[in-house]
Amino acid sequence: MAIEVVMPQMGQSVAEGTVLQWFKQEGERIEKDEALLTINTDKIDVEIPSPGAGILSRIRVRAGETVPVGTSLATIEGPEPDRPPAGTTPSALTPETVRSPEKTARWLSPAVLELAERQGLTPAEVHKIRGTGQGGRVTKQDILAYLAARGAGTAPSGDEDVVPFTPMRRAIAEHMVRSKQTAAHATAILEVDMTTIVEFREREKAAFAERWGSPLTFLPFIIQATVRALTKHPWLNAWVEHDRIVLKREINIGIAVALPEGLIVPVLKAAEGLTLAEIARQADDLARRAREKRLTPMEVQGGTFTVNNLGVSGILLATPILVQPQAGILGIGAVTKRPIVVDDHVAIRSLAYLCLSFDHRVIDGAMAGQFLQEMKARLEGFNPTQQ
Amino acid sequence: MEEITYLEAIRQALWEEMDQDERVFLLGEDIGAYGGAFKITKGFLEKFGEERVIDTPLAESGFVGAAIGAALMGMRPVVEMQFADFISCAFDQIVNMAAKHHYRLREPVPMVIRAPYGGRLHAGPFHSQCPEAWFVHSPGLKVVAPSTPYDAKGLLKASIRDPNPVIYCEHKYLYRHAKGEVPSGEYVLPLGEAEVKRQGSDITLITYGAMVQQGLEAADQMSAQGIEVELVDLRTLYPLDTETILASVKKTGKTLIVHEAPQVCGIGAEIAAVIAQEAFRHLDAPVMRLTAPHTPVPFSSPLEDFYLPNAAKIASKLKDLASY
Known part of the structure; x- marks a missing residue:
């Protein structure tokens, strides 16, 4: 019987390992628990004992190669013959399928996948269930028991209500968790004086609305400044793809829109060529159609950076979660009048906080600071004549 | 309700059908004066006369051919193969004549061939075989294989009344080992319908014939260990009741198919393929x-015990599946 040697999971966060050295060559005999190879995962070297006795018939991953957890590294042929001699019958009592199923406990049967999908369980959730099947496999019964227990645990009692996930809520939940598990989130915050823009907006908003048919909010100012800052700091218009960082040439700004049932992020495409008025009208159009649920799938895809207007909800500060795979998201707090020291005098100015969450895998705090300084300079130095 | 044997149920079905329909008559080896190798037709010659209870020479191809001719002339012949093993002598008549006649000429062939089959009677390689898959594989035939006296009687009556040639597989071990209640009045069971003989949520056990008893015994053993087995008794092998099979498999997600016939290209292979195709998810x-x-x-008794599936082997296999 063949025994597979697989890259072991050496800790929850470890997704891959590197084979450092094989102690046996192909064709050599090995005993159970005899040292077979060393691997390196998460900066630690580990010696792996042989899972069974037999002949090391095949090495699939050579020294120096890095492979994901669960990858087959080698095959050991056990002592008994794999097949009965020709002419005899494979015994109906001991078929291969039941004795040696897929080795890994992570394998899910069609029935488990079907049931999980129907019940809205995520793959991550399913893998967390303790499997009672062969090799720790999660069985259909395990899922049913899990659902029953969960049902019992969350059944509505007198003092609580139980609300099942809507598909949208679940999508948000999954995306947020995945984002937190994927990126190294950090948030930098800078205060910006919006007085010039506030005054400009007060002056122009009636005429703007009349001329363009959409309101002039703070958002287009922020988007415009963001686009310009991104042009100067392309590392924030970027993401991690496998083991590389990809800087995107096109700037597509995701605009977070709060709906009663959840958050949706339509994308303002090719934002770098647009005027303030164009940004205002397109952003307003996207937001309106988001509320009317008339967005096309294309319009919520392809974002390279996201802007979230926190001020709509009166929020001053927040630490936004990145929209995967993007490396940056900017939250803008409410614009409020506050006392501030200007030229050694206390002045009343319209202030707002710019909250930049960034993927620390891609950039560091210094660059986040430079980006925010660029934003601040653009917003505070807003020049109406240049629009 | 009276409790009778499987053998008696078959006898009653034949008797009642002959009694109420004079087109029904019997042909076979030693079925008249001797009353049949298993005494199923004992007393029939006296009651129905030698024109309706015909002792034939040892020539299966000949008397099956005669039965086909009679069926085409509007009779309802019931042929007794002394042992199902001998049916191969009549194979050409069955699969080329009886099975294809309606397809070629639109004339029905309403006949039944009773095939006493199966082992566990230590009767060796020529008196113990299970040939049902050959006929399931041949278009134009229906194949029936009851497991209880109740089913045996109701399905034999249905087979006699059916306009198609029916291979009626009656398990020899069950003749005197299966007892059960049968209504005193007239009843007929539909062909082509499986029956869930035992409800369960964990594993579907699909079988027929003598393996139903063994399967029920194994299911009881499993139940004591907290594993609930659902037993589907096919009853008719063709047409196959895929609806009942799939409904049960979709419920449990795990299936064991048991039969006494050899595995390769057997009924189990067909069922497994249907399940893989229709219930994969x-x-x-x-x-x-x-x-x-x-x-x-x-032929050797210990070897035959080793050869045949039984309750213990079924339970062991069910345990494998339960722990998968």
Whole structure:
């Protein structure tokens, strides 16, 4: 019987390992628990004992190669013959399928996948269930028991209500968790004086609305400044793809829109060529159609950076979660009048906080600071004549 | 309700059908004066006369051919193969004449061939075989294989009344080992309908004939261990009741198919393929089979015990599936 040697999971966060050295060559005999190879995962070297006795018939991953957890590294042929001699019958009592199923406990049967999908369980959730099947496999019964227990645990009692996930809520939940598990989130915050823009907006908003048919909010100012800052700091218009960082040439700004049932992020495409008025009208159009649920799938895809207007909800500060795979998201707090020291005098100015969450895998705090300084300079130095 | 044997149920069905329909008559070896090798037709010659209870020479191809001719002339012949093993002598008449006649000429062939089959009687390689798959594989035939006296009677009556040639597989071990209640009045069971003989949520056990008893015994053993087995008794092998099979498999996600016939290209292979095709997304384990091995039936009693599936072997296989 063949025994597979697989890259072991050496800790929850470890997704891959590197084979450092094989102690046996192909064709050599090995005993159970005899040292077979060393691997390196998460900066630690580990010696792996042989899972069974037999002949090391095949090495699939050579020294120096890095492979994901669960990858087959080698095959050991056990002592008994794999097949009965020709002419005899494979015994109906001991078929291969039941004795040696897929080795890994992570394998899910069609029935488990079907049931999980129907019940809205995520793959991550399913893998967390303790499997009672062969090799720790999660069985259909395990899922049913899990659902029953969960049902019992969350059944509505007198003092609580139980609300099942809507598909949208679940999508948000999954995306947020995945984002937190994927990126190294950090948030930098800078205060910006919006007085010039506030005054400009007060002056122009009636005429703007009349001329363009959409309101002039703070958002287009922020988007415009963001686009310009991104042009100067392309590392924030970027993401991690496998083991590389990809800087995107096109700037597509995701605009977070709060709906009663959840958050949706339509994308303002090719934002770098647009005027303030164009940004205002397109952003307003996207937001309106988001509320009317008339967005096309294309319009919520392809974002390279996201802007979230926190001020709509009166929020001053927040630490936004990145929209995967993007490396940056900017939250803008409410614009409020506050006392501030200007030229050694206390002045009343319209202030707002710019909250930049960034993927620390891609950039560091210094660059986040430079980006925010660029934003601040653009917003505070807003020049109406240049629009 | 009276409790009778499987043998008595078959006898009653024949008697009642002959009694109420004079087109029904019997042909076979030693069925008249001798009353049949298993005494099923004992007393029939006296009651119905030698024109309706015909002792034939040892020539299966000949008397099956005669039955086909009679059926085409509007009679309802019921042929007794002394042992199902001898049916191969009549194979050409069955699969080329009886099975294809309606297709070629639109004339129905309403006949039944009773095939006493199966082992566990230590009767060796020529008196123990299970030939049902050959006929399931041949378009134009229906194949029936009851497991209880109740089913045996109701399905034999249905087979006699059916306009198609029916191979009626009656298990020899069950003749005197299966007892059960049968209504005193007239009843007929539909062909082509499986029956769930035992409800369960964990594993579907699909079988027929003598393996139903063994399967029920194994299911009781499993129940004591907290594993609930649902037993589907096919009753008719063709047309196959895929609806009942799939409904059960979709419920449990795990399937064991048991038959006494050899495994290769057996009924189990067909069922497994149907399940893989129609219920793939409901499978929580490989579809398993437990059958006789691919050898002739051995004559030696210990060897035959080793050869045949039984309750203990079924339970062991069910345990494998339960822990998968």
